Amino acid sequence: MKVSIDKSVKTGAAVHAKPRRKLITPKSAPYLFIGPAFLLTLIFTVYPIISSFILSFQEVRGVEKTFVGFANYARLFHDPVFYKALLNTAEILIIQVPIMLFIALLVAVGLHSSMVKAKAFFRISYFMPSITALVAASIVFMILLDERFGLVNYALSFMGIKSIPWLTSPMWAKISVILVMTWRWTGYNMVIFLAGLQNIPHELYEAASIDGAGKIRQFFMITIPQLKPVFIFTVVMSTIGTLQLFDEPFILTNGGPNSATMTITLYLYNVGFKYFEFGYASAIAYVLVLITAIISLIQMKLVGDFKE
Structure with a gap:
């Protein structure tokens, strides 16, 4: 009797168990393929553009950076x-x-x-x-x-x-x-x-x-x-x-x-x-x-x- 109860419990648990979600689905697969290229673009293209734009408002002396506003742009006119x-x-x-x-x-x-x-x-x-x-x-x-x-x-x-x-x-x-x-x-x-x-x-x-x-x-x-x-x-x-x-x-x-x-x-x-x-x-x-x-x-x- 004990054995039959255990089997029924296990069988019921198996019936009501939720299926595991797949990590890769048809919708997510394209993003996984373009992910490495997108990441490289962010690192080697987007980040340098933003970094150099911020750097244009700074004065660099060695490893020290000082914010100078539009001084670098004003210098161009002279x-x-x-x-x-x-x-x-x-x-x-x-x-x-x-x-x-x-x-x-x-x-x-x-x-x-x-x-x-x-x-x-x-x-x-x-x-x-x-x-x-x-x-x-x-x-x-x-x-x-x-x-x-x-x-x-x-x-x-x-x-x-x-x-x-x-x-x-x-x-x-x-x-x-x-x-x-x-x-x-x-x-x-x-x-x-x-x-x-x-x-x-x-x-x-x-x-x-x-x-x-x-x-x-x-x-x-x-x-x-x-x-x-x-x-x-x-x-x-x-x-x-x-x-x-x-x-x-x-x-x-x-x-x-x-x-x-x-x-x-x-x-x-x-x-x-x-x-x-x-x-x-x-x-x-x-x-x-x-x-x-x-x-x-x-x-x-x-x-x-x-x-x-």
């Missing part, structure tokens, strides 16, 4: 080197970006034409510079553009042109940086324009041909308007990249001669890692972010209105 770096960056932006995008568009149109053979070869050839390491490419150009022993001046000497001080003259140093940037990023933008050209319906060109529109008219009336999103993307991304210009002037000229190629990011690097003024460097970084955002919004508006 810093001639910052204005010089800002002007240099603006000059490179205004000259280099339109030239590069114009060449990229022409190359893309040429490679999109049915008259060109071996398209894959030319596409790879133009795109290869964009996957070349910036440091390696800059060192190669530094050797090529050497005033005394560079291959470029050696080739120019056969045409009776005197040696050009590519990296020692303020004007030519800036031109050298523009040349290296154009060489590296033209192929990258060419691929983007080429993708946009391939998405334009061929029926539009057939209809225009029937109406008597020539190739040039088709280019300006069909190709350019259809590439409006591509124009906006390339202009904005090229502008952001130019405002963040660092590797080329750092390796080619180290910001010289006479700060002629000193860019904002190069000046930021010098302030932070040469003079160890991390608070002031953080203020420069956030001013650069603000400038980039404003210019990008203006460009999106202007390009959008122009293409309407």
Whole structure:
């Protein structure tokens, strides 16, 4: 009798026992997969952004941090080197970006034409510079553009042109940086324009041909308007990249001669890692972010209105 009672009790307990909750459910599984990436983003992206913003209101001396309010930002308005770096960056932006995008568009149109053979070869050839390491490419150009022993001046000497001080003259140093940037990023933008050209319906060109529109008219009336999103993307991304210009002037000229190629990011690097003024460097970084955002919004508006 005792044994039967114990069995019934155990059986009843088993019937009324609650099922265990599963740790991993269909709803929680996606969060477990994105959890590590989200955590790494918080640690290595979100935290540095917040920390550097707080640091821009502080003065760092060794391990001591002192709150100085907007003193670092006010210092920017009285810093001639910052204005010089800002002007240099603006000059490179205004000259280099339109030239590069114009060449990229022409190359893309040429490679999109049915008259060109071996398209894959030319596409790879133009795109290869964009996957070349910036440091390696800059060192190669530094050797090529050497005033005394560079291959470029050696080739120019056969045409009776005197040696050009590519990296020692303020004007030519800036031109050298523009040349290296154009060489590296033209192929990258060419691929983007080429993708946009391939998405334009061929029926539009057939209809225009029937109406008597020539190739040039088709280019300006069909190709350019259809590439409006591509124009906006390339202009904005090229502008952001130019405002963040660092590797080329750092390796080619180290910001010289006479700060002629000193860019904002190069000046930021010098302030932070040469003079160890991390608070002031953080203020420069956030001013650069603000400038980039404003210019990008203006460009999106202007390009959008122009293409309407």
